[in-house]
Amino acid sequence: MVQTEERVSSGGIGRYLLVYVGILILAGLQFVIAYQHIDGSQMFARMFLIAVAEAGLALMFFMHLWEEKRGLLLFVAIFTLFVIGAMQYSWPDSFRMLVGVPTTPTTPLPH
């Protein structure tokens, strides 16, 4: 939110258009990947990488993170990695939904 009128006049709409076209191309690429006959985890990895690239472009240029102080940029990057890392803690637990409540030899199966 440190944008000034000088900065607005220095950067034209051309850069926004370039980023916009870039995001559209990346979005189109996801549709191409969706119709490739590849392994599910491979597809997930590719789509995730493209989505991160799209989001990165939107964050950096549409939301002007690139023009902010480098300290804030670093904070957002580290905080994002922390959140994604913290999500890894809970995601594996959600796989229990595929097999139901885990059982041990001492606990009988629910009827």
Place this chain on the structure above:
Amino acid sequence: MIMTFILISSSLTMLIAIRAAKVGDKSGAFLWTMITAAGGILFAILHLREWFSMFDEGATLFHNPWGTPLFGASFFSITGLHLLHVLGGVVALIAVGIRYKGGRYKADDLEITGLYWHFVDLVWMFVVPFVYLLNVGH
């Protein structure tokens, strides 16, 4: 694909609106903000149209005619929450746009609303591949 195009394009129109506001072009900023809101409304209409066609095929929050019932719950929860945020953004864009034109809000207020709108767009970039595309080829 069309919905994605509309939402990404509405981010561009929002940027044009903010740019106009920063250089003091009030009517231009208002016009582009309303175009952005119109994009949001169009997105919501297409989304609801898709939902109703799925209802016709028997898919609901707790029922999925094609497989596991969990799909219905996941699909309608994720897309529904996103749609709610889009609709909230449309209301905010219209309200802030009108107040900006009336002189009660500044360009910075419009920019903050724009940040929200870009974030809604950003979330959609993840919803599309993981909710729609991951199983489309199978």
